[in-house]
């Protein structure tokens with residue numbers, strides 16, 4: 105069978121498996137992958153982390169002591185669909201239409217699961233003899249905490265999944281003419297709750313009252329207007345690779361002019377400015393607030409939950425110090441605490457891999473072979489998190505988000521489809537991605 109047909113078959117089955125997280129029930133798709141591999145005579149190991157939840161590992165042992173490479177961790181769980189009626193096709197049917205495969209999870213990230221699985225199988229079939237171990241790792245639970253997926257594997261079976269290099273989701277986006285991104289790092293999360301104490305009294309006589317909601321409103325104003333220090337070390341390689349003019353580059357590369365440049369850019373595209381800004385500073389966004397119980401009572405309690413994203417290297421102390429500066433003279437009226445763990449609290453530091461490792465060089469040469477010599481890889485640190493963080497943290501793995509998007513969908517449309525309506529992947533992307541992964545593995549481990 106042609107590689108492309110095998111990939112679309114696998115994707116269709118996994119889309120129809122509907123591994124919506126929660127609850128996940130990822131064993132359905134794990135078994136799909138297991139069956140496919142065993143049809144090629146490949147044995148895989150399954151690690152069950154909870155009832156109906158599990159992860160799969162297949163290994164081709166290396167013949168030398170070359171660094172190892174993992175395809176994955178590639179997650180089979182998907183997020184729910186809010187309103188099926190908004191979709192042009194049913195989201196769990198795995199429809200192929202207009203040269204795309206449609207469905208929830210198709211882009212995030214079943215096309216990579218399927219491509220990596222098929223590439224692994226084909227390499228096995230042709231008797232590929234890797235210099236270092238080649239591992240295929242398919243996981244559950246990326247869309248929640250990873251506690252039944254990648255995080256669980258790294259904690260419970262470190263000797264099995266330890267790896268020097270890996271390629272997983274994110275990246276490969278056509279960000280400009282002849283420009284494809286790769287993601288070599290992620291920002292951290294420090295989701296924080298700010299608590300305010302007031303004094304309850306009757307709402308009909310508020311003169312001189314101590315109102316927790318009013319305090320909260322003032323604090324929200326302060327933290328949302330505060331600009332944490334900017335840094336250019338992550339932005340510089342990005343704008344260099346984007347090939348923009350020298351003058352703009354100079355202004356963008358200087359922390360004193362950066363704020364001005366973002367303000368200018370925001371007049372043309374708020375989205376672009378917001379995106380570039382993520383690479384330059386810790387961001388603070390107060391997003392959920394609660395306070396007061398009844399309209400005729402001055403509230404005694406209020407809190408606001410703040411989405412804080414840190415740059416690699418910024419620790420929890422830094423976060424608290426910045427918040428104290430932002431709150432200024434209000435600081436004594438606020439209790440700063442981490443969000444409860446079940447709401448995603450607990451400090452998760454930013455993490456980063458070598459931007460110019462041997463694997464990046466291989467990816468670059470394969471990109472040029474497939475997309476033309478003029479194509480440049482653009483190094484990017486993502487504001488969001490993937491399973492890469494567990495591997496970077498546990499083993500110091502050089503982890504990269506990369507695949508090959510064709511240019512049939514504009515970047516804006518592509519980005520809106522993650523967890524969005526009418527999620528789909530062009531067949532051209534499947535072809536490029538599978539060819540690309542195949543060549544990367546051959547060049548890196550062959």
Ligand SMILES: [Zn+2]
Pocket residue numbers: 179212213246273
């Ligand atoms: Zn994903």
